[in-house]
Amino acid sequence: MAQHLGFPRGVATLGNDIYVVDNGDWVADKGRLLRLRGHQPPEVLLDRLDRPNAILLTPDKRLLIGLAGRIISVDPEAANPAASVRDVVVNLPITGRHPLPAMALAPDGTLYINVGSASDNCDQDLGKPSRPAVCPETQETPPRGAVLSAKLGTGEPLDAVRLPVFARGLRNSMALAVGENGQVIDAVNARDAINAIDPRLSDEELPHDTLDYLVAGADYGWPYCFDNDRPSPEYAQYDCSKKAVPARLLPPHAAPLGMLIYHGHALPGQQRHLIIGYHGYRNLGHRVVSLALDEKLRPRGEPQDLVWGWSSAPGDHPMGAPVSLVEMQDGSLLVTEDRNGTLLRIAPSKP
Known part of the structure; x- marks a missing residue:
């Protein structure tokens, strides 16, 4: 659909318009909000953003954008979008390895x-x-290592320091989705270098990333526990029996960064499936997977590859690193891919 988009992360749609945030390659104040309309070149609606990552559309047709340290709202159809920007959440942490918020909006x-x-x-x-x-x-x-909840609509910026903690013990929930029943689902990026603490443990095989069906007030164990309530080597004597367990163990280092529940009919056999992008550079990453859900949106079976073979093939195609997904009105899926700066579309083949 588009290339040369910089370091694209989140993607959202409003009608036939597509909005992509360019993170700016992790450089502060180099990020952009881009609009793709028809066959026109990408239009820069906002610039000088601080490492934008997530973007979603609200019912009042504004865009929420997750930046380092805050979440902003913008009217993308305003005559001057920059003049419409307002803070929604402030004082999110910006230190350390994971300063970028991910978001999901419930019904x-x-x-x-x-x-x-x-x-x-x-x-x-x-x-x-x-x-x-x-x-x-x-x-x-x-x-x-937590997921917060915020009630929007007050008109005043919300201070993250005062927001309720919905669930904790989740190292980095970069893939978030909410079902029509209000169920919050996340996919967690687990730790690295577990073998540096205990050489008997394989860094290639452990720990698994996790898919979690979040329960309000639950603790999912990080940093004391991993996988199905196994004590971390740093806390070998820790009692993990009271920690919540994941709904599914995902491949180790798959690095899920984007996720949605598919409601369309264009992709055969995918309705009511959870679609997840594995961003990871290791063998089990660089793919998009699909997990069937039952009528209560609980997982059935294990994730199956939807897009695979996306490893580097010199002379043919580069490795893919999918980030964010969004469903278009026609049921096709858009996928941002930051390793090569592209926006891709998954749709049925035409005759």
Whole structure:
């Protein structure tokens, strides 16, 4: 659909217009909001944004954009979109490894916000934990490794310090979705370098990323536990029995960054499936998978490849790194891909 988009992350649609945020390659104040309309070149609606990551459309046809440290709202159809920008959430953490919020909007207007961990597994240097009895990150306000909830519509910016914690113990919930029944679903990017703490554990095979059906008030274990309530090597004696368990273990280091529940009919066999983009550069990443859901939106079976073979093939195609997904009015799917700066479309083949 488009290329040379910089470092595209989130994607949203309004009618036939497509909106993409260019992160600016992780450089502060180099991000942009782009509009793609028909066959015209991408139009820059906003620039000098601080590492934009997530974008979604609200019922009043405004766009929410997740930046480092805050979430803003903009009217993309205003004569001067920059003049329409207003803060929605402020004082989100910006330190450490995961300063970018992800978002999902529920049917009742609740906004769910990822607050990623500052570290890999409560360590300042990868693989060199300080082994505190209680991880200081989990005691911050808001806590790191958590999902917050925010009720929109007050008109005033919401302070993240005062937002309720919906669920915690989630290292970095970069893929978030909410079902029509209000169920919050997340896919978590788990830690690296577990073998640096315990050489008997394989960094290639552990830990798994996780798919979680979030329950209000639940703790999913990070940084003390991983997978199905296994104690982390830094906390080998920790009792994980009271931590919530994931709904599914995903491939290790798959790095899910985008997710949606597919409602269209254009893609055969995909209605009421959870579509997830695996961004990871390792063998089990660089693909898009599909997971069947039952009538209560609970998972049936295991994820199946929808787009695969997206590893680097010299002379043919580069490795893909899918980030965000959105369903278009015709039932096709748009996928941003940041490794090569592209916007792609998944649709049935035409005769």
